[in-house]
Amino acid sequence: MPNFPVAAQNLTRAAFNHLARLGRRSGQRSRRTMKQVRESLKEARANVRAAAAATRDASSTTRSGAIRMTRYWRRVHGRTLPRVAGDVRARVELWRVARGNGPIIVGPWLSEVGYEVLYWVPFLRWFVDYYRVDPARVVAVSRGGVSAWYGDIAREYVELLELYPPDEFAAKNRARLSNDQKQLGISGFDSEILDKVRARFGGNAAICHPSVMFRLLRQFWLGNESLDYALSYLSYRPVGTGTSVPVPPLPPDFVAMKFYSARSLAADARHRELLRGLIRRIAQRHPVVLLSTGLALDEHEDFLFADLPGVTNVAGSMRPENNLGVQTEIIRRARRFVGTCGSVAWLAPMLGTDTLAVYSDDHLLTSHLYAARHGYASMSAGRFAPLDLNALEQSDVNLSELPC
Amino acid sequence: MSLLPQAVRNLARQRQRRVAGQVKQVARQGEHGVINATKSILRRLRRPVRAISRRKALLEKQWGYFRTEWQIERELETIIARGRPLVVGPWISEVGFEALYWIPFLHWVQTAFRLDPDRLIAVSRGGVGGWYQGVASRYIEIWDLMDPVEFARRNAERGVTKQYERSPLDEDIVAAVARSLGTDEFDVLHPGLMYRLFTLYWSGHRAMGFMDAHTRFTRIDAPPLIDPALLPRDYIAVKFYAARSLPDTPEMRAQLRTLVHRLSERMPVVLLDTGLVLDDDHADYAFAGSGRIVSARPWLTPQTNLGVQTQIVAGARAFVGTCGSIAWLAPRLGVDTSALYVDPKWLHAHLAVAMRAYHKLGAGRFAAADLRAIDVLTPADASSPVRGLD
Numbered sequence: 001m002p003n004f005p006v007a008a009q010n011l012t013r014a015a016f017n018h019l020a021r022l023g024r025r026s027g028q029r030s031r032r033t034m035k036q037v038r039e040s041l042k043e044a045r046a047n048v049r050a051a052a053a054a055t056r057d058a059s060s061t062t063r064s065g066a067i068r069m070t071r072y073w074r075r076v077h078g079r080t081l082p083r084v085a086g087d088v089r090a091r092v093e094l095w096r097v098a099r100g101n102g103p104i105i106v107g108p109w110l111s112e113v114g115y116e117v118l119y120w121v122p123f124l125r126w127f128v129d130y131y132r133v134d135p136a137r138v139v140a141v142s143r144g145g146v147s148a149w150y151g152d153i154a155r156e157y158v159e160l161l162e163l164y165p166p167d168e169f170a171a172k173n174r175a176r177l178s179n180d181q182k183q184l185g186i187s188g189f190d191s192e193i194l195d196k197v198r199a200r201f202g203g204n205a206a207i208c209h210p211s212v213m214f215r216l217l218r219q220f221w222l223g224n225e226s227l228d229y230a231l232s233y234l235s236y237r238p239v240g241t242g243t244s245v246p247v248p249p250l251p252p253d254f255v256a257m258k259f260y261s262a263r264s265l266a267a268d269a270r271h272r273e274l275l276r277g278l279i280r281r282i283a284q285r286h287p288v289v290l291l292s293t294g295l296a297l298d299e300h301e302d303f304l305f306a307d308l309p310g311v312t313n314v315a316g317s318m319r320p321e322n323n324l325g326v327q328t329e330i331i332r333r334a335r336r337f338v339g340t341c342g343s344v345a346w347l348a349p350m351l352g353t354d355t356l357a358v359y360s361d362d363h364l365l366t367s368h369l370y371a372a373r374h375g376y377a378s379m380s381a382g383r384f385a386p387l388d389l390n391a392l393e394q395s396d397v398n399l400s401e402l403p404c
Numbered sequence: 405m406s407l408l409p410q411a412v413r414n415l416a417r418q419r420q421r422r423v424a425g426q427v428k429q430v431a432r433q434g435e436h437g438v439i440n441a442t443k444s445i446l447r448r449l450r451r452p453v454r455a456i457s458r459r460k461a462l463l464e465k466q467w468g469y470f471r472t473e474w475q476i477e478r479e480l481e482t483i484i485a486r487g488r489p490l491v492v493g494p495w496i497s498e499v500g501f502e503a504l505y506w507i508p509f510l511h512w513v514q515t516a517f518r519l520d521p522d523r524l525i526a527v528s529r530g531g532v533g534g535w536y537q538g539v540a541s542r543y544i545e546i547w548d549l550m551d552p553v554e555f556a557r558r559n560a561e562r563g564v565t566k567q568y569e570r571s572p573l574d575e576d577i578v579a580a581v582a583r584s585l586g587t588d589e590f591d592v593l594h595p596g597l598m599y600r601l602f603t604l605y606w607s608g609h610r611a612m613g614f615m616d617a618h619t620r621f622t623r624i625d626a627p628p629l630i631d632p633a634l635l636p637r638d639y640i641a642v643k644f645y646a647a648r649s650l651p652d653t654p655e656m657r658a659q660l661r662t663l664v665h666r667l668s669e670r671m672p673v674v675l676l677d678t679g680l681v682l683d684d685d686h687a688d689y690a691f692a693g694s695g696r697i698v699s700a701r702p703w704l705t706p707q708t709n710l711g712v713q714t715q716i717v718a719g720a721r722a723f724v725g726t727c728g729s730i731a732w733l734a735p736r737l738g739v740d741t742s743a744l745y746v747d748p749k750w751l752h753a754h755l756a757v758a759m760r761a762y763h764k765l766g767a768g769r770f771a772a773a774d775l776r777a778i779d780v781l782t783p784a785d786a787s788s789p790v791r792g793l794d
Contacts (some may be wrong), residue, residue: 064481072474141570223612223760231608279529330562356777367612370756372609372749391773 044173046185083219090216098131103205107141108160108193109172111183111210115147116142118346118372123213124153124235129235139201141193143169145325149347151240158197161321183208183210193360221367227261227374234377239350241332245325248317251287256334257311258291258327258344260302264359265340265389271360274389276305278358282338283310289334291327291344293318341365341386346372349381360389423545424619467610469609480593484517489590492539494546494577496559497567497595499710502528503535503733504754508761509598510539515620527581528732529555531711534627535733545707548581552706567595579641606753612760621761624736626718629711630703636672639698641720641739642732643676650726650775658748659775663724668696671721675699676713676730687789727751727772730756735768743772 001043007103097104106124109116128135140147140154147157161169176189183190186209198205213233220230260276261267290313292302304310327344328351331337337348341357344367348355359365369386376384481489492510495502510526513519524540526533529552533543547555558573567574576593582588601618604610644660646652665672677699705713713730715735717723723734727743732754734741743758745751755772762770 018443060485064485068474068477068481220611223616226605226614227608229611358777363763366756366759366763369759370612370752371751377749385774385777387773387777388771390740390743390769391771 048239079224083225085231086215090212091119093212094127094131097206097208098127098133100206101137103131103139103156103206104208105139105141105194105197105201106150106208107158107210108178108197108357109183110140110160110190110403111181113343114346114368115182115354116146117344117350118368118375119217119234120213121153121218121239122151122236122375123310124150124208125235125237126233127208128153131182136303138232139197139205140253141197143324144320145322148241148245148325148328149239152237156201158200159321160193163193165198166320184214184216185211200326202357223367230371231374231378234371234375236350236379236381238352238379238381239328239347240269241329245322245329246317247326247329247333248314250289250330250333253289253335254287254289254333255282256289256291256327256331256337256339256348257282258302258339259358260304260336260340261277262340262342262344263363264342264361264365266360271389274393276308277387279305279311280308283308286310286335287312289314291330293323293327319391337382341369349376349384352382354382354383355385357384357386357387359386415513426661457699469604472600473604473610476597479597480513480517483591483593484513484519486591489525489526489576489585490519490582490593491525492526492536492593493595494574494581495526495567495595496526496546496555496562496573496577497565499729500754501566502532502733503730503736504758505602505619506595506598507535507539508621509602510536510593511620511622513593514539524653525581525585527577530706531629531708532714534711534714535624537624538622544581544584547707549577550582550723555771566599568599569596570594570683589750603725605757609699609754612756615757616760619761620764621736623738623767624733626737627711628672629708629715632715633720634703635674635716635719637697639672639674639720640667641674641676641717641723641725641734642667643723643725644744645726645729647726647728648750649728649747649777651747664697671696673697674716674720675701676716677701678704678709678713678723727755735770736765737764737768739768741768741770744775745768745772748774 088311106127109120111182124138124309127133135153136155138150138154139156140150140157141158141160142150143160145159147154147159150157164172172189172192175393176187186194190209194207216224216233217230220224220227255321257279258314259265259279265271267361279288288308288311290305290311292313292315293363314330324344328347331348331353332351334352334353336356339345339348339358341359342365347355349372362369365386375381457748495506498615514524521539521541524536525542525544526536526540527544527546528536529546531545533545537545555573558576562571562573570592578592582590605612605615642664644650644664650656664673664675673696675697677743678701682698700716701714710730714733716735717730717739718737720739722740722742724732724742725731725734725744727745728751731741731743748755758770759772762768
């Protein structure tokens with residue numbers, strides 16, 4: 001007799017088990033699906049976050065790249081291109097001047113002595129070397145009998161103070177200065193001089209005007225061009241001996257001295273006193289020759305200390321048309337040169353004379369000192385020792401009190 | 405009669421030789437002409453070719469400098485863009501470069517990238533936290549992390565004074581900084597970046613304006629590290645040390661001694677002789693003190709020596725010393741400075757930066773003097789490099 005209740009119970013259990021298994025499976029499936037959904041959502045959220053971050057990074061990179069490119073472009077457009085364009089213009093101009101076989105007028109030099117010595121003459125030396133210009137073609141035009149400075153550059157020299165009486169020259173130059181001390185362009189006075197020189201050497205003479213040099217090196221003086229750039233246009237060499245310069249009788253083993261008022265050495269009582277002490281001190285050791293000209297050809301005023309014992313003033317042996325030439329030859333013969341940092345102080349080391357260049361305000365001297373130090377190092381120059389008077393004062397080195 | 409044909413033959417041979425000679429001469433002349441013409445053409449061609457190749461080399465060089473500059477700026481941007489704290493340093497080279505270039509460079513970085521000083525952590529040595537005021541709000545002293553003698557030994561082992569690259573010593577200091585901060589979640593702005601950038605100027609390839617564009621000179625105040633009552637009321641701070649610009653010779657020592665004694669006759673002098681040779685190869689000149697010459701040595705410890713020197717300089721009427729090291733810092737403290745040297749060979753570029761920057765800053769006056777200038781005051785037969793101060 002089949003046991004129906006047990007069978008039914010078993011069947012029920014089996015069905016229940018089956019259903020339970022199905023329930024478990026579906027539960028597992030749904031949990032798995034839910035998990036997958038959750039993970040998918042998580043992944044989607046992560047992807048969205050990553051995409052947002054990537055977009056942010058990309059935009060930030062693009063932005064910084066754009067800023068960088070703008071900056072570079074501004075730099076290239078604002079500085080490099082004008083500089084390259086200026087360089088190319090100047091070089092083309094110089095190339096045009098150098099080509100052919102006709103005479104070349106270099107000058108007229110009407111600006112400061114310091115710029116002439118430290119930049120113009122080395123620039124012309126570079127010009128004749130670089131473009132292989134025969135010095136026989138070159139006519140230098142300057143003032144003060146400085147033909148020796150152009151000895152290896154120009155075979156001919158025109159003295160401006162032989163073309164004009166000193167007073168007229170000074171007056172015309174002063175009128176020119178109302179525009180700018182530097183010769184950034186060809187002024188009316190320049191043109192007038194050039195006409196006179198052309199009349200002597202031929203109307204087709206090419207002109208190498210100082211404005212080319214001023215345009216090329218101005219940015220260096222302002223601190224916007226590198227030393228490398230400036231030196232690439234300058235060639236420093238010792239200055240040769242001048243001819244037919246009447247040098248006055250000089251004491252043996254003397255110190256040449258030239259102090260004048262300038263922006264770098266103001267003409268105040270304190271400086272006069274300090275310099276007086278310095279000269280008195282030196283004069284106790286060596287005869288001192290003062291290179292005071294007594295001429296008023298520029299805005300600088302000479303400091304006169306001729307009343308001190310052991311000090312000789314050679315002003316009487318200089319004429320306007322040879323004053324710088326005479327000073328050059330005196331400095332060449334001196335054991336040392338001492339003077340205001342500027343003018344012939346830049347020249348003295350090129351003559352092989354040890355130089356003490358004194359200043360009290362270096363504001364406008366920084367780039368010149370920088371160039372001069374490198375220039376002198378590149379040639380067999382005399383020792384160049386710049387001295388800030390403030391350093392002596394602060395160090396309490398009282399020059400006049402130093403024992404003999 | 406038999407001589408006649410012989411004579412004719414001789415004449416003919418002579419004629420033949422002469423003609424052959426003439427032909428040879430013409431040929432030789434022609435050959436020379438061709439060679440000379442070729443040479444002339446080549447010479448004419450060579451000049452522009454040389455000029456072009458020279459110009460090309462120059463442009464390539466310039467391009468290389470631009471690339472270096474841009475690469476360094478990009479590196480800087482990348483480091484800063486990460487937004488993490490920035491460790492600036494560790495500074496382990498000369499004091500002068502830190503004062504004249506590194507800190508003004510950091511001021512520029514901070515201004516250019518608008519960095520919060522709280523993000524920057526300066527790492528240097530000698531208690532110079534005050535130098536970094538306005539740049540970094542935190543300062544970590546290297547000699548708190550590492551024994552000064554050990555530091556000096558390992559720094560000497562580097563074999564170079566400049567920090568163009570990260571050396572093992574730099575790495576060890578950065579690791580110690582990480583331990584000190586309790587995290588390595590920071591970026592390092594290493595001095596090598598500045599050295600590589602400013603080399604473009606030091607080598608003459610960039611203008612002084614380039615330095616203006618990448619530095620900011622600011623006035624700084626010196627935090628008190630020693631009791632100010634220890635110092636005279638009015639005094640001159642003096643620091644002379646042997647360097648290439650002021651070499652150590654018996655004559656030099658004698659002259660500097662005289663200078664210091666002369667200064668002390670007018671005003672008390674505080675000598676910044678540390679007696680330590682830890683951070684670079686410069687040994688201080690020591691001068692025996694009279695009552696008016698006070699040595700700062702008793703107040704100095706390795707960990708604070710530069711900080712204390714800064715405080716002393718800041719309180720001085722003027723600073724007189726070797727052109728280098730603290731002399732580059734003194735004008736930023738508002739103190740008139742006399743920087744003396746006898747050999748300016750390595751100073752040209754630095755002098756130009758200092759003269760220009762301190763003019764603009766308008767704090768203390770920076771006056772440099774070549775002591776060789778003074779020897780004009782001395783007898784012709786004397787041979788010492790610096791004379792005339794006595």
